[in-house]
């Protein structure tokens with residue numbers, strides 16, 4: 001999964017300064033962070049609606065939209081995907097330690 005996201009991160013980075021008329025990502029960068037954040041929020045709400053409607057195919061599509069717009073938001077904010085993945089790895093390590101401690105008490 002992270003390879004797919006890494007490829008997407010590279011494509012998104014390559015759109016910085018590109019023609020907003022020919023690239024959706026460039027058009028988001030040109031509109032600025034509030035617009036990107038709003039798109040992310042809209043896609044998150046649409047994801048919630050699809051999940052509550054128990055519509056699996058719609059949920060898949062909306063989840064992809066959420067991940068894509070999150071990636072654009074991270075790029076605009078200068079936060080590398082590797083930082084996010086490292087944070088998830090760190091939490092996995094912490095929860096592993098807590099789980100182990102729970103088993104020994």
Ligand SMILES: N=c1c2ncn([C@@H]3O[C@H](COP(=O)(O)OP(=O)(O)OP(=O)(O)O)[C@@H](O)[C@H]3O)c2ncn1[C@@H]1O[C@H](COP(=O)(O)O)[C@@H](O)[C@H]1O
Pocket residue numbers: 008011012015022023024025026039064065068
């Ligand atoms: N994964 C995506 C992706 N997911 C969704 N979208 C676009 O996100 C938009 C969301 O749809 P909406 O109807 O909500 O938005 P809209 O009405 O077009 O835009 P607004 O007026 O609401 O801002 C659509 O235009 C989709 O085409 C994406 N656009 C691009 N990508 C990836 O980004 C790469 C670069 O794209 P370009 O920058 O267009 O070359 C592509 O190769 C893809 O891999």
